[in-house]
Amino acid sequence: xxxxxxxxxxxxxxxxxxxxxxxxxxxxxxxxxxxxxxxxxxxxxxxxxxxxxxxxxxxxxxxxxxxxxxxxxxxxxxxxxxxxxxxxxxxxxxxxxxxxxxxxxxxxxxxxxxxxxxxxxxxxxxxxxxxxxxxxxxxxxxxxxxxxxxxxxxxxxxxxxxxxxxxxxxxxxxxxxxxxxxxxxxxxxxxxxxxxxxxxxxxxxxxxxxxxxxxxxxxxxxxxxxxx
Amino acid sequence: xxxxxxxxxxxxxxxxxxxxxxxxxxxxxxxxxxxxxxxxxxxxxxxxxxxxxxxxxxxxxxxxxxxxxxxxxxxxxxxxxxxxxxxxxxxxxxxxxxxxxxxxxxxxxxxxxxxxxxxxxxxxxxxxxxxxxxxxxxxxxxxxxxxxxxxxxxxxxxxxxxxxxxxxxxxxxxxxxxxxxxxxxxxxxxxxxxxxxxxxxxxxxxxxxxxxxxxxxxxxxxxxxxxxxxxxxxxxxxxxxxxxxxxxxxxxxxxxxxxxxxxxxxxxxxxxxxxxxxxxxxxxxxxxxxxxxxxxxxxxx
Numbered sequence: 001x002x003x004x005x006x007x008x009x010x011x012x013x014x015x016x017x018x019x020x021x022x023x024x025x026x027x028x029x030x031x032x033x034x035x036x037x038x039x040x041x042x043x044x045x046x047x048x049x050x051x052x053x054x055x056x057x058x059x060x061x062x063x064x065x066x067x068x069x070x071x072x073x074x075x076x077x078x079x080x081x082x083x084x085x086x087x088x089x090x091x092x093x094x095x096x097x098x099x100x101x102x103x104x105x106x107x108x109x110x111x112x113x114x115x116x117x118x119x120x121x122x123x124x125x126x127x128x129x130x131x132x133x134x135x136x137x138x139x140x141x142x143x144x145x146x147x148x149x150x151x152x153x154x155x156x157x158x159x160x161x162x163x164x165x166x167x168x169x170x171x172x173x174x175x176x177x178x179x180x181x182x183x184x185x186x187x188x189x190x191x192x193x194x195x196x197x198x199x200x201x202x203x204x205x206x207x208x209x210x211x212x213x214x215x216x217x218x219x220x221x222x223x224x225x226x227x228x
Numbered sequence: 229x230x231x232x233x234x235x236x237x238x239x240x241x242x243x244x245x246x247x248x249x250x251x252x253x254x255x256x257x258x259x260x261x262x263x264x265x266x267x268x269x270x271x272x273x274x275x276x277x278x279x280x281x282x283x284x285x286x287x288x289x290x291x292x293x294x295x296x297x298x299x300x301x302x303x304x305x306x307x308x309x310x311x312x313x314x315x316x317x318x319x320x321x322x323x324x325x326x327x328x329x330x331x332x333x334x335x336x337x338x339x340x341x342x343x344x345x346x347x348x349x350x351x352x353x354x355x356x357x358x359x360x361x362x363x364x365x366x367x368x369x370x371x372x373x374x375x376x377x378x379x380x381x382x383x384x385x386x387x388x389x390x391x392x393x394x395x396x397x398x399x400x401x402x403x404x405x406x407x408x409x410x411x412x413x414x415x416x417x418x419x420x421x422x423x424x425x426x427x428x429x430x431x432x433x434x435x436x437x438x439x440x441x442x443x444x445x446x447x448x449x450x451x452x453x454x455x456x457x458x459x460x461x462x463x464x465x466x467x468x469x470x471x472x473x474x475x476x477x478x479x480x481x482x483x484x485x486x487x488x489x490x491x492x493x494x495x496x497x498x499x500x501x502x503x504x505x506x507x508x509x510x511x512x513x514x515x516x517x518x519x520x521x522x523x524x525x526x527x528x529x
Contacts, residue, residue, distance in 0.1 A: 049442075072447060079444035089439055106445035108232065150443065 001027045001158055001189040002048065007057030009043055009213075017043045019213040021057070025191060027157070030184045032200050033193040034224055035210035041193035044210070045162050048191075049081055050074045062157060079107055082151030082159040082188075086166035088143045090135040096122060096146045097131040103150045121153040122146075125179055141172035145179065152183055159183060161192040165199065173199060197224040239453035240460055243429045250428055251461060254421040258465025258514055259472075261414030262507050266473040268407035269503055275400050288354040288366060291385040294322070296378040301352075304378050308354060311368060313361040318353045322346050349385075362388055415514055418465065422458050422518025423525075430454060430526045437527065451523055458519025459512050466511025470504050 002025040009018040018040045025031050033041050046052040047059060050066050059066040061077065069077060090099050100118040109117070122131060125145040135143050144164055151159060161180060165173035177199055184190045194200065200207060200223060207222030208215065217225065244251045292301060301319075308317055320328070325348040333339050356365060369375070370382050379385050430437070440450050477500060 075441075075444045075446045075449075077444075078442065083442055089435075089442065091436055091439065102439070103443040105232075105235065106440045106443060106449055108446075108449065154443075 001025050001029070001062060002191065003058075003060040004044075004047075005058040007047065007054045007059060009040075009047060009052060010055045013055070016055070016213050018047070018054070018210075021215050023208060023215065023218070025189060027189055028184070028187055030181070030190045030205045031192070032203075032205055032207045032222075033191060033210065034195060034200055034207055036195065039210040040213040041210060042162055043213075045083075045160050045191070045193060048160060049078055049083060075107075079154060080156050080158065082154070082156040084144070084147050084151050084159070084161040084164045086163040088135070088140075088147045090143055090146055090150075092135050095132045095134055096127055096138065096142075096149075099135070099146055100150045100153050104153060107154070117153055118149075121149045124152075125149045139172075140168050141175060144168065144172075144176050148176070148179055148183070152188070155186075156188065158189045158191070161190065161194075163194055164192065165194065165196055170198065177203065195224075200224040236452040236456050240456035243433070243453065243457050244460060247425060247429055247432070250421075250425040254418060254425045254461045254518075255465045255468070257414060257418035257421050258462050258511055259468035261411055261418050261514070262466050262511055263469035263472050264407065264411040264414060265510065266469055266503060266507055267476065268404065268411060269506075270473065270477070271407070272400075272404060273499060273503075287356070288362065288369070288386065288388040289351050290354065290369060290379060291349045291351045291387070292378050293380050294349060300374060300377045301350075304372065304374070305352060307372060308352070308369070311365065313356055313358065313365055315355045315357045317355065320351045320353060322348055322350050325349070325351065415510075418462075418514055419518040419521070422461055422515055423522040425461070426454055426458055426519050426522035427526050429457065430522065451527065454523055454527065455516065455519045458522070459515040462511035462513070462515025462518075463508065464511075465514070466508045469511070470507055473503070473507075 002023065004021050004023040007018060007021040007023075008016050010016040021040075021044065033044065035041055043052065047054055048061065048066070050069060054067060057067070062080065064077065066077065091102065094102060097118055100122060101114050104114045104117060119131065122128070125148050127142065127145050127149065130138065130142065133142075135146065138146065144167075148164075159180070164180070165176050168176065173196060180190055180192060181203075204221045204223075207217065207219050207224070209217035209219075209222075209225065305317060305319065308314055323346070326346050329348060330340060354365065356362060366386055366388055369386055375382055437450055
């Protein structure tokens with residue numbers, strides 16, 4: 001699903017934020033991307049959705065060359081990659097339902113399809129009865145659920161999560177984690193960047209560790225493993 | 229991807245309403261500039277019909293020597309009549325010339341009384357098919373081989389409206405240039421204002437735009453509402469301008485015609501329709517230019 005070959009990303013052209021990364025993630029895998037702040041987790045995710053173009057190296061997602069992709073094709077890539085972030089990125093002036101519907105609307109889904117898909121996915125993430133709440137009226141965990149619903153509504157084969165539990169309490173984090181796990185069980189590949197030591201150690205999935213832009217460890221059923 | 233024109237239009241109108249003050253500034257500048265363009269084009273049309281009409285009344289008058297032999301005058305007349313550009317000619321005898329002068333000066337008999345005898349020369353009045361050939365015919369007359377036998381002075385004795393035409397044209401062109409440069413300046417101002425309106429809107433909606441990009445909206449899906457917004461502002465401006473122009477055409481022009489009835493001013497319906505269409509297109513173009521510049525500069529897709 002994801003294939004990175006010798007990927008180097010240097011924002012200023014000299015000091016690499018990511019240095020010679022080689023990574024392969026297969027379809028249906030769940031991968032933790034761990035590392036302290038500034039180790040390059042977010043950069044790696046941005047590279048995968050072509051928000052950034054690497055200085056060097058090759059990136060393939062589902063067989064598509066992301067690095068040499070034409071700019072006008074990028075939106076098609078993003079439709080197949082769901083994204084969740086620490087700060088949720090919800091529109092404050094739209095309700096939970098509208099936030100999800102908006103994502104479908106802007107990719108040109110017809111109205112009748114939106115009316116079926118949006119409620120369905122909101123129920124899936126456990127927001128039944130809160131469709132008409134605005135983000136400001138929802139708790140952090142609930143907002144992240146809306147965000148997850150939006151990322152998953154289009155059933156993308158790949159879901160990227162950049163510290164999705166970074167702003168949440170441990171028990172709420174676990175709920176989000178189990179949601180991600182459920183999504184993964186439907187066959188969606190999940191790559192989750194986090195520095196939540198406890199969660200990584202409890203769940204025991206594949207762990208890819210970054211430090212100073214280098215991939216220092218790739219371990220099936222791994223642990224967080226930093227002394228911080 | 230399905231294109232959603234209704235969605236785009238709704239977004240564009242929403243945006244415009246949310247930013248009412250800026251939008252109205254942009255719209256009114258666009259309206260003002262297009263109105264000015266319209267007024268000057270209208271003036272140009274009126275002047276044009278006016279001058280064409282005046283020009284067609286122009287004639288050449290050749291004053292003859294008193295002593296010219298009648299056969300030579302006859303030959304001269306035949307020659308002039310043989311030119312294609314000449315419609316008719318009229319011989320004016322000394323007596324007729326005096327009659328004309330008396331008619332003109334009937335309010336000032338003292339001038340006529342001061343005159344002894346008949347100092348007026350006979351003349352030939354030449355009427356052309358097309359006023360634009362005036363200069364050419366004057367040239368031909370000056371090149372007539374036996375001119376000195378019928379005309380005293382080839383410069384002074386051939387009269388035509390050349391100077392008058394030149395003056396008229398230069399006045400029109402000065403008015404035209406001043407007006408058009410004012411209009412161009414205002415067009416520029418309205419483009420700048422549209423850019424600014426859109427910049428504010430793009431900034432206000434940057435979160436939405438970021439999310440649209442994130443979930444995979446195509447470039448043009450993000451751009452269309454903004455582009456439409458600019459075009460809509462231009463279009464509304466054009467409509468307002470046309471409204472004012474129509475008022476001018478119908479009401480002001482009627483007043484002018486009432487006041488100066490001998491001026492035969494009129495604007496034909498089809499011409500006005502063309503003008504309206506032009507202004508609408510102009511408005512949309514102003515809007516599209518402004519919004520595309522704003523998109524290029526401020527919207528990173």
